[in-house]
Amino acid sequence: MVKVKLRDVAEAAGVAVGTVSRVLNRNPTVADPIRRKVQDAIAALGYELDPVAQSMRGGRTRLVACAIRDFDIPRFGIFIKEAEQVLRAHGYTLLLSSTTNRPEVEVELLRAFEGRKVDGVMMTVSDEGDPDVIAALAAARMPVLLIDRDRIESADRVVVDHRTGAALAVEHLLGLGHRRIAMLVGDTKAYPSRSRVQGYRDAFLAQGAAPMPHLLRDRVLTPEDAFRETMALMGLAGPPTAIFVAAMDMLGGCIRALRTLHREVGKDVSLVAGADSELAELHAPPVTAIAWDLAEMGRHAATMLLQRMAGEAADAARCLTLPTRLTIRQSCTAVAPPAAGG
């Protein structure tokens, strides 16, 4: 069974190939009787358009690329799933790569996507200040939407309000009397960790208290890092009375360390997770966590990108901020205020 092509349809319908193409593209300059005749021929022959050939001339591939740090970030699948759903409903196919959080890979992927003539990209970048990445982003011929990054203002962005979330978390801890509040964050070269650090500072300043720089540990990128930093923090002379595990999926590493040290969550040390998870919810005691809607984030990202690709978006880049909330559970308890005398 050989493939049916435009020419065969044209022949069957007794018209020119260009006419069939115009019918397929809903070009209004084709009369009704002819249109019907062509559509009948298409149905009769079971003709299907070849997307590759279509891309050849026009340039539109109906492909959208998505590149993020790492696909095994728990719950990030929700973002992908929802975005893919929206895109597919609009005839787009999703293309996936992981950047492994390396700028050179990000640049390389951007070039590869461009080579493949994708119609749009949604991605994260590991360092919002990297000149090569910024240049690659600026040079890209297709619209790029940044996921949870805010610095590169020439691109559309969907971001989470981590700053407020972190501030709520730290305020909560300060309100319970904690002062030695440790924080584990990822790389502050990217928005999420950067804004969480801001939120941490906001909360301290609002209370007139001074944040403690030595309790703020950044570049916590793997569960092993979280384990190690927690061990180190708890071994300090003045160990933290509360830990804010602000990175995406580092809660496990921290809990593992506390368990190793036989420190009880909510008793020996209070705990807040920077991202909600089943682990946070079902841990004993359940862990207070910052939450936001990843499904909505995925849908918004896809929708904004679709609008940009369709040329429906305003000229200026848009930035959508998703709210965070603090889900208070049982992992944080009050500490006695320090003995007076200072």
Added chain:
Amino acid sequence: MVKVKLRDVAEAAGVAVGTVSRVLNRNPTVADPIRRKVQDAIAALGYELDPVAQSMRGGRTRLVACAIRDFDIPRFGIFIKEAEQVLRAHGYTLLLSSTTNRPEVEVELLRAFEGRKVDGVMMTVSDEGDPDVIAALAAARMPVLLIDRDRIESADRVVVDHRTGAALAVEHLLGLGHRRIAMLVGDTKAYPSRSRVQGYRDAFLAQGAAPMPHLLRDRVLTPEDAFRETMALMGLAGPPTAIFVAAMDMLGGCIRALRTLHREVGKDVSLVAGADSELAELHAPPVTAIAWDLAEMGRHAATMLLQRMAGEAADAARCLTLPTRLTIRQSCTAVAPPAAGG
């Protein structure tokens, strides 16, 4: 800056377009001096091959599609990540869709992938007996590798030995004296749940004990299902003394129900998870779980598909089985044997 094409390179190097193409394709019928001249011209002009144009004639798109039930299955990202890594190293780009576990979507996606001329597919199917899906699979022009499905023997497959895993889990429980062992599985129309049920039966038969059909609940597909079924099971006149939560990410739902009922894991009821997770590891008490290597599974799937696409694989379809192991933790305790007298 206009795009550099083959013709420009040919002109710069003073050769024919066909010659440049042969250089690019490492065709041996081109003499060294010419090859060098062409390569210099390519470098000088910064020429890059257009994958779309390349696909036009040859048909190879260097695209591999992956379609699974749902991307928010925790830890499944590991499979995707590793597979993508291997594929990208070989010049392939991964294309992603979720089937939402519906046969008609599976058929539709298969047709869409074919239309896009992808070079290979790796996917799950929701019902290995569905005639439409089987027909679509047989009609596919590109190689398809099935993920954790074993019934359709005309395709390459990468499967997990859930049967042995489940048998180990149930043997462990039987060995602790449990008889009323409940099992929560997904849809037995697909291999994972089907083989887990087999393993469950294997273990009972090996002990000369009779499995209890009313404690075996299938079609548990969402955490809510798991919650509901656990509630129902624990409300029975003769409630189970152990629950084997055999579906992929249903552990949370089950634990939530037990917590609601104030039943303590490892005391009031023993628990085994059918798939390991951070939740299982860090729950209090830690939950005994069946584990396997998802990263290796992803790498194997990609490698097998690459071999098949390259025509390097043997004619017959291959099926690779990954081993499972039982990680014993503290969620299972012995029950007193029933009072003698029967």
Added chain:
DNA sequence: ACGTCTAAATGAACCGGTTCATAGTATGGT
């Protein structure tokens, strides 16, 4: 009946590669 307009259909050029039949050039044998 004739010119003018407009609407609709045509078909060839084009997108940017790959491939293959053909031609041209050395090399070696006699």
Added chain:
DNA sequence: ACCATACTATGAACCGGTTCATTTAGACGT
């Protein structure tokens, strides 16, 4: 000197659509 035999380069056809300058036909006015 001449033919056979590689070996190498050429360039046109081709993949399957889209697009646009051009042609054709029909309607209308006078």
